[in-house]
Amino acid sequence: MTTPDPEIIPRDLRFGVKDHPDPRWLGGEQAGSALVDAFAVMLPEGERYFIRALKPFLPQVTDPELRQDIQDFCAQEAFHTREHLGYNAALRSLGYDVDRQEESVRWFFARFDTPLARLYLTCAIEHVTYALSRIVIERPEIMDKAHPAYRRLWRWHALEEVEHSSVGLRVLRAVTPGVPGWKRYILRCAALGLMLPGMVGLAMISARRNLRATGGPSGWGLWRAALFSPGWVRRMVPTMLAYLRPGYLGRNDCDAALVAKARDALDAELAAA
Template sequence: MASSSTPNGVSVQPRHLRFDVSEELKTFWHGNDAFRTAFFNALSLQFPDGEQQFINAVRLYRDRIDDPKLTAEIRGFIGQEALHSREHKGYNEALKARGYDIDAIDRRFARHMKWVNRLPPSRQLAGTCGAEHYTAVLANAILSHPEWMEGATPTMAQLWRWHAIEETEHKSVAFDVYRECIGDDKLRRIVFLFVTWNFFKYTFLNTCSLLRTDGKLWSLRTWIGGLNFLWGKPGVIRKCLPEFLAYLRKDFHPWQQDNRLLLEKSLRELESAPLAR
């Protein structure tokens, strides 16, 4: 019988928060920096369709789970991801209102998701596990390095903190379902390579599309600053790389990165801030 590996004290429960980011998204909300703003916006553009696919992939197997704790966490996972999708739809609509060609970006990603949805269920769930690993590692990094969000408007910083907290809480749910229902470790790691390619591909393409509209696509200064942000100092991708690659270990498990204390601290900060409702 499958069992949940979510540690004691970690609850997978959706928080019904709403964020009005329409004013923030009229600006370079991340410290008036075009690249940093575009990078986070590019991630947001993948979330509504991506997180709906995660939900669908887990639903394909939830009837095969007997453990009451894991069953409850699947419900929590679906609820959290549905609310993330809702908030990022609003986020992305605000980007569209600013003048970005979000429809074209959505069509490009929708073609990819249509292909994903035609894959066998085992591949879909393996892909969900891989993508959830990327979101969990980035979530941990955002919570661990608050300086990476320095200069962000308070509401945007709060939205990304909320999303990061819930990605951390449910980071092992799809993995536990996969381990029980499929358990093919070789498939898990092979599919992760495809997930890696597509994650970086669409983040890069989306960032370029947004920068083109901003008139910054061919700005050397913008790209030097962006490469420094990702690979130099602070080095968002550089510092995450060892944790990204940990997924390829045969004995990998999401909670090997035990960040419960960070999660507790981040929850206190979320609850003390008056910005979300």
């Protein structure tokens, strides 16, 4: 049995990461910071893609609650895009080859630019961001020693990713009533299988290039951050496996409690700012 989705709340917040470029913002760890930064570089292009994926299906969605969720999802992603453009500007000022990384993301998305392809891929990528966001919320110690501007941004982003995590999958089911369940299942799992290795691989490659360009530590630090401490990839595994369940709609019984915890943490951050 699943609980209802938490309310989706677009929050027009600004964090000023652009004004605080810091290659060691994650507790003084340059390799760990670089890995998260490499993931962050992908987000503006991804968030624009997600909006393009969902908005065209609004005329086909008749459920008023889902229609509102699509609009709130798009509003959240628009605010995320703005803040992550500032984040990418900070990375450029550190000498990271952000333009090359963004071009790689644009090239990938251009290969999947039909309405349904965008929707299937959006569902898969949103589940990855949901898995990472759960880690940020469930393991607050990961961000406790981070630079305040970065910590606030990631806690805000993680909260909103969990809030809207089921929207894409619900839209997919609503707009493909004539597609057999088995076929929808195969296609959404195939999208995850296509995207996940590329996404992780690009983040690792980009982070390594950035470290080399700025005289950072060896690549071992990246593997340590990915697999051991904090172990982003390792900790993602249980949530990623949930996506392989037939009929999965992105709802988990713990999400309401997770959102409540994340909202309290964000409120505390903003109060202390």
